Amino acid sequence: MERVPGSRLVVEAVHRLSGRSWVFATGALEGAPLRIRDAVTIESDQGGLAGTVEAVELHNRPGLVTIAITSDLAHAVKPGFVISRAA
Secondary structure, eight states: OOOOOOEEEEEEEEEEOTTOSEEEEEEEEEESOOOTTOEEEEEETTEEEEEEEEEEEEOSSTTEEEEEEEGGGGGGOOTTOEEEEOO
């Protein structure tokens, strides 16, 4: 079985849109691509919190992506924090 490398997104900006139940985190993605329904860990000042990727948007700048995570984790996503998916 082939081992899939992990993913690491360093959050540069956080957005919330009215009418959407998600928080959007934009940042530089390293490692494997993230996919919808991937289980991720938000490495925050509250420790590691589990979340699920709800949407993924790619940008023109190589490596820059926006991912959507359920809104109940909005308090835990801040610029400088890391969102990761284990291999």
